[in-house]
Amino acid sequence: MLDVRKLRLLRELAHRETIAAVAQALSYTPSAVSQQLTALEREAGVRLLERSGRRVTLTPAAMNLVAHAETILAVLEQAAAELAGTRTELTGTLRIGAFPTAVRTILSPALVALSSNYPRLELMVTELDPVLAPDALRAESLDVALVQDYDYVPVAPDAALDTEPLLEETVYLAALSEDPLMTHAESAWIASTPGTLCHRMTVRACEASGFTPRIRHHADDFGTVLALVAAGQGVALVPELGALACPEDITLTPLKTQRRTQLAYRRGTGNHPGVLAARAALHEAVARRFSTQTEIARSSGHPGGFTRVAPP
Template sequence: MIDLRRLHVLRAVAHYGTVTAAARALHFTPSAASQQIRQLARDLGVDLLEPQGRGVRLTAAAESLLAHADAIAERWEAAELDLRAEYSEPAGQLRVSGFPMSVPVLLAPMAVRLRDRHPRLTVRIRETGAPESFDQLFEGEAELAVVEVTPLNPPLSDARFDQQPLLDDPYDLVVPDDHPLAGRGRVDLAEAAHEDWIAPVPDSPCRPRVMSACGAAGFTPDVVHHALDWNVTAHLVAHRLGVALVPRLAQLMPHLPITRVRCAGDPYRKILTCTRRGCRERPAVAAALRELRELAPTAVA
């Protein structure tokens, strides 16, 4: 019989990439986590980890076992749903995580609607980046996440997570109010090719999208300033220090003398909802997803 607790340690190693990181997430010592996996390997009579440089990697047997483990986790979610089928009204606690921009325009309004419509349901919101949101789902610390697509996200085929499109968030060109492009209904980004640019910091998930949009328009932007926060970007634009591409979900300070201009070709980023496999039909999660689908079109109008 497979010890499911030891199997969970193996899943954590696969998720976090190292035994040390998995042990930290599970509140184990690295030696205790290693011992759990060694015992699981002895129980099954196969090797689960093999040396790779200074670390270890999963064996083919471990990869095969993980496919079954992910299926077990999904079936467990389904079993829990079946057992609670008579309690169809959303109730209890719903823990939701989301990237910073999603909180004011999607998650906070969603929580207000759920509070009004389902008084027995309590929503807990945590602002996180995409990698942390997936960690929280994996660890069972969140039931629902709103994430932007980044190269660091698990692939859509990952059997542990159910990732579904929520909305496309277009990028607008932001210029000073008195800029020649400010009065245009829509502009080709190539018209801003010779401007000074303000771009996200290099390690921001939005940085590659900004550079890619400019590249698709036929130029590499001359980035003279970098910002982490979109309102910092807006202030730099307001001071005529450059132009910028800003997602429409970003709520910029209304008093600033700047104008958002729509871009030809509508460069955008994709926003997803994500749950653990088998969790999407839980009453509280399903209710939250309905609210998010209703809010999404107006968020980027």
């Protein structure tokens, strides 16, 4: 019989690619991970890993086993969720991960509702870039997370996760004048840290307009980005949630580019009472924000770009 814990290590190796990364994510030592994977090979009776020096790659048999492991782990998560659903009161810990602008605008009101409705539910929030959220969900350091993709930066589905649409936003060119994106080929640019989705979106949107942006400043907080734009330090691409407190002297020019935010959770956990409660609270928070922002846009003439996505 194959050991589920060893299958999980193999699944993580398929995602993280190195034994050291698996060990760090799951709080093992690298030698312990290697020993467990060697034991899994013995249990399977076939070679699962190809070793070349310090590098390890998965064999075709291992990749097939990883696909089965995803199904097995999802069924176990579903069983645990159904057991949790038999309890009379929602208790325990719910760990939620979100990007900074969502923490301020969407997650905060959702937390108020969750705390009020479920006083014995312990809420834990982690602020992180969406690109890191899938790994955190698979490692079980998060239960629910907000993940993203942009036009020009598609994100491949993760077999370990289920997702559902939450919000779509327009991306704006933030500048001191109302000029098309293509006119800023020689401008200084402000972008997020390299490796983030926001940074890749900025680079690829500019490349689609025929130039590579000359990035002078890096900032991950959109409030800081807008302050730099207002100070004449460059131009930037900012999604709707990041532009809610935009300085008056900045012009926001809407682009065709969209940012899409989804709720993500491990396969099989969607009906866990805690995850269900978080899903409902976050959709309600978006509905309230959408309604309020639409009213503000109508009264101020600001081009509101929210599209609320109804829960499934």
